[in-house]
Amino acid sequence: MGKATGFMEYNRQTFKERSPAERTKDWNDYSVPLSEQEVQEQGARCMDCGVPTCQSGMEIDRTTTGCPVYHLIPEWNDLVYRGQWKEALRREHVMNNFPEFTGLACPAPCESACVLGINEPPVAIRTIERSIIERGFAEGWVIPEPPKTRTGKKVAVIGSGPAGLAAAAQLNKAGHLVTVFERSDRVGGLLTYGIPEMKLSYDVVKRRVDILEQEGITFQTNTEVGKNYPVSALRSDFDAVIMCTGATVHRDIKVEGRELKGVEYAMDFLHTSTKSLLDSNLEDGNFISAEGKDVIVIGGGDTGTDCLATAVRQNCKSLVQFDVYDKKGAIRDEVGNPWPQYPQIHRVEYGQKEAAAVFGEDPRAYAVMTKKFVGDEDGNVKEVHTVNVKLKIDEQGNRIREEIPGTEKVWKADLVLLAIGFSGPQQHLIQQLNVETEANSTVKAEYGKYTTNVEGVFAAGDMRRGQSLIVWAINEGREAARECDRFLMGETILP
């Protein structure tokens, strides 16, 4: 159980960060690992508290609490404290196929559910998780482990994001022959073409995919099922199908001037930037460029933050981020948002730190609603008109935003990035497979079962749950593989 007095002896320490001003000059990882001893001390802070809420993933009030993959957190914390890194790695892989992805980019709802966090800073679980897996790769402990026997069953996984990769890894372990179809030129889904390089690099994704390939999984990129690979072939070539195609239909903003040039979806900006960076170090010019532009990012979430960090590296001229919500408080509301819920507090993420380092202040403007875009004579956006809003509950109990008179403002802009979320999965494949959907357009398949109305077709990840987190995608991919294995074999060996 770590060290009995560990939490009293050692302060919480997470991965350090390179200086924001310095790191914006490159696209490398912005974090700096801790030393072996520092990580062991962090492991020593875990009390193995008996009811470890950290590892019991659930949703409370629509936010994630604890770890959705039920990571064996207290076990590997203790093993790290004792210096048993190889065993810690083995225990880490029991519940999570890809601790390197979550170790880099998970918002760590395990930490906000850590019992120590009730009255002390919580255990630095994500830092320990990442340190274990990076040590594992550095030592050569992470090696391909192909199954000893094959079942002769073939499974198609559509989509190579974290849900598809987790499903493929688990089905391959069970001995099935797995082909992963991916419409993009590179695997990884939003790990590759959503989250930017400095937060989660393609090398990290490729390193794992190489191992999966050596374990016997086939990856077929540039193949869009339902377009250049027919659904009929899918049904005849495979015994089962797991759909993991994500939820990437953009939410749009319907205001005057939306059609102007320079009003772009954040995902088009992020995708083209990463693709060009990986293809040519941004020399091919095939990306939406922020260079020399006044950039406005509409949306205060993770995608917006990634846009800030990308625009700053592309040498934009100025940078503003609109958040329609009020600025949150520095400490959580103990009544409305108590432990172990994820704390709804003001955070300064890596992109905002970088924008502040380059332009001198935090880029965010709060409680701002966009009213219209105005263009020049060539149809290029040149202004964004806004008004401040306050949240009100109307007589029917609906949350509405009321405009505050006199707060109208005009902002100069050459590039506007819409980072306001996603409305659901793309429908063409779903329709071709005759799969039923929920009212919100996600695929109808019960959590824990993942079966759709079409026999032998399963669904997992964002396309079933709606836009969510890497860790939920891994959880759903693993569990869908278990149910698929049960369907194929009549019983299952998968957790």
Ligand SMILES: Cc1cc2nc3c(=O)[nH]c(=O)nc-3n(C[C@H](O)[C@H](O)[C@H](O)COP(=O)(O)OP(=O)(O)OC[C@H]3O[C@@H](n4cnc5c(N)ncnc54)[C@H](O)[C@@H]3O)c2cc1C
């Ligand atoms: C910009 C951004 C930043 C994010 N940052 C974080 C973060 O820091 N931490 C976090 O936990 N979560 C983050 N998320 C959310 C997280 O990335 C997603 O929840 C997760 O990737 C969902 O995984 P998935 O496998 O369900 O889908 P996706 O990752 O979307 O993968 C779906 C894949 O299916 C492919 N595909 C679609 N249709 C077809 C077809 N017909 N044939 C073949 N292939 C197809 C797509 O090309 C894609 O590669 C972020 C999301 C975005 C957009």
